[in-house]
Amino acid sequence: xxxxxxxxAVAAKDxxxxxxxxxxxxxxxxxxxxxxxxxxxxFDPTSDTVREIAGGLLWLVFAFxxxxxxxxxxxxxxxxxxxxxxxxxxxxxxxxxLGKVIANFLILLxxxxxxxxxxxxxxxVHWTRFLGQLLLVMVLATWGLTVIGTLFSAMTVNLRLRxxxxxxxVYPMMIPALMGAITLSSKLAAGEPxxxxxxxxxxxxxxxxxxxxxxxxxxxxxxxxx
Amino acid sequence: MRTKVISALVVASGALLAWNLHTILLNVPxxxxxxxxxxxxxxxxxxxxxxxxxxxxxxxxxxxxLAKRDxxxxxxxxxxxxxxxxxxxxxxxTGSIWxxxxxxxxxxxxxxxxxxxxxxxxxxxxxxxxxxxxxPHRRATLSAVLSILASVDIVIVWKSIEWFRTQHPGxxxxxxxxxxxxxxxEAPIFWNALAFLLLEIAxxxxxxxxxxxxxQIESLRRYAHAx
Numbered sequence: 001x002x003x004x005x006x007x008x009a010v011a012a013k014d015x016x017x018x019x020x021x022x023x024x025x026x027x028x029x030x031x032x033x034x035x036x037x038x039x040x041x042x043f044d045p046t047s048d049t050v051r052e053i054a055g056g057l058l059w060l061v062f063a064f065x066x067x068x069x070x071x072x073x074x075x076x077x078x079x080x081x082x083x084x085x086x087x088x089x090x091x092x093x094x095x096x097x098l099g100k101v102i103a104n105f106l107i108l109l110x111x112x113x114x115x116x117x118x119x120x121x122x123x124x125v126h127w128t129r130f131l132g133q134l135l136l137v138m139v140l141a142t143w144g145l146t147v148i149g150t151l152f153s154a155m156t157v158n159l160r161l162r163x164x165x166x167x168x169x170v171y172p173m174m175i176p177a178l179m180g181a182i183t184l185s186s187k188l189a190a191g192e193p194x195x196x197x198x199x200x201x202x203x204x205x206x207x208x209x210x211x212x213x214x215x216x217x218x219x220x221x222x223x224x225x226x
Numbered sequence: 227m228r229t230k231v232i233s234a235l236v237v238a239s240g241a242l243l244a245w246n247l248h249t250i251l252l253n254v255p256x257x258x259x260x261x262x263x264x265x266x267x268x269x270x271x272x273x274x275x276x277x278x279x280x281x282x283x284x285x286x287x288x289x290x291x292l293a294k295r296d297x298x299x300x301x302x303x304x305x306x307x308x309x310x311x312x313x314x315x316x317x318x319x320t321g322s323i324w325x326x327x328x329x330x331x332x333x334x335x336x337x338x339x340x341x342x343x344x345x346x347x348x349x350x351x352x353x354x355x356x357x358x359x360x361x362p363h364r365r366a367t368l369s370a371v372l373s374i375l376a377s378v379d380i381v382i383v384w385k386s387i388e389w390f391r392t393q394h395p396g397x398x399x400x401x402x403x404x405x406x407x408x409x410x411x412e413a414p415i416f417w418n419a420l421a422f423l424l425l426e427i428a429x430x431x432x433x434x435x436x437x438x439x440x441x442q443i444e445s446l447r448r449y450a451h452a453x
Binding site for chain 2: 148151155156158159160161165168169172173175176179180183200201204207208211212215219222223226
C-alpha cells in the first residue's frame with residue numbers, strides 16, 4: 001500500500017506541474033496535429049483506403065507525440081538536481097518510476113483523446129461506433145508505450161544526444177504493442193466489431209503490458225541508482 | 227596462451243571452411259528448382275544460427291555483470307554482441323541476394339525478414355548507447371539492462387510479426403514452403419555452422435583483447451594527465 005502511495009505522490013507532482021506549465025501537452029498535441037496534416041499530403045485523405053490504414057496513422061502519430069512527453073519526463077528533473085533529490089528521498093526507484101509512468105500514461109492518453117475528434121473530422125472516420133472497445137485498446141497500448149518509454153527515458157536522461165537516443169532505442173522495442181494497437185484500431189475505426197480471431201491481439205497487448213511492467217519495475221533501481 | 231588459442235581457432239575454422247567450400251562447390255549437386263543459388267543456404271543458415279547463439283550468450287553475460295559487477299562480463303557481452311551483429315548482417319545480406327534471384331526482389335516484408343531486421347535495429351541502438359556513455363560501470367549497467375529488454379522483446383516481436391503478416395499472406399510465402407533437403411546436401415550446413423562458431427569465438431577473443439588494451443591505454447592516459 002505504501003508502495004502505491006509513494007508512486008501516486010510522484011504522479012500527482014508530475015501532473016500538477018504539467019497542469020500548471022502545460023508544456024508537454026501543448027508540444028505533443030500540436031506535434032500530433034502537424035503530423036495529421038502532413039499525412040494528408042502523403043495520400044488522398046478522402047478515399048476509403050484511409051479507413052483501412054486509420055489504425056496505423058493514429059498510432060504512428062501517438063508514438064511520435066508520446067516521445068516528446070517521455071523525453072521531458074526525466075529530463076525536467078535535471079534542473080536544480082531534482083533527480084538526485086528524488087533519488088535521495090524515502091521513496092524507492094521503482095516507486096519514482098511507477099509514479100512517472102502513471103503521469104506519462106495520463107498525459108499521453110489525454111493527448112490521444114484530444115487528437116481523436118480532430119482525426120475523425122479531417123479523415124472522415126466514424127471512430128465513435130465502438131467507443132468502449134477502442135478506449136480499451138487505447139488504454140492497454142498506451143500503458144505499454146509509456147512503461148517502455150519511461151524506462152528508456154530514465155536510461156537516456158544523462159546521455160549525450162538524449163533527444164536522439166530515446167526514439168532510436170524505444171521505437172523498435174515498442175513494435176509488438178504498436179502492431180496490436182494498429183490491427184485492432186484499424187478494425188474498430190472502420191466500423192467492424194472485434195471478432196474472436198482478434199482476441200489474440202488483446203492477449204498480446206495484455207502480455208506485453210504485464211511482462212514489461214514487471215521487468216521494468218525489477219530493473220529500474222539498477223538503471224537509476226546503478 | 228590466449229594468442230595460441232586464437233590462432234588454433236582461426237586455423238581450425240579456416241581449414242573447415244576451405245574443406246566445406248570444396249564440398250559445397252564441387253561435390254553437392256545443383257538443387258532441382260533453385261539451381262546454383264541454393265548454395266547460399268550453406269552460409270545463410272550457419273550465420274543466422276551463430277548470430278542468434280551469440281545474442282543469447284551475450285544476454286547471460288549481461289546478467290552475470292549485473293550479479294557480480296565485474297567489468298569483464300560487460301566486455302564479453304559487448305564483444306559477443308558485436309560479432310553476433312556482424313553474423314546477423316551476413317545473414318541478412320546473403321538472404322537478400324538469394325531473394326533477388328528466387329523471389330525477384332531484394333526485400334520482402336516476410337515475418338522472418340522483418341523480425342530479423344528489427345533485431346538488428348535494437349542492437350544497433352545498443353552499440354549507439356555504449357558510445358554515448360563514458361563511465362565504464364554506468365555503460366555496463368545500461369547495456370546489460372538494454373540487452374535483457376531486447377532479448378525478451380525479440381521473442382515477442384518474432385511471434386507477433388508472424389501473426390501480423392500471415393493475416394495477409396502474399397505470394398512470397400507460398401514459394402517459401404520448400405520441403406526437406408536430400409541427406410547428402412544437409413551435412414555441409416552443420417559443418418559450416420561449426421566453422422562459423424569457431425570463427426565467432428576467435429573474433430570475440432580478439433575483440434576482448436582489444437578492449438582490455440584500450441582500457442589500459444585510457445588508464446595510462448589518465449595517469450599521465452594526473453601529473
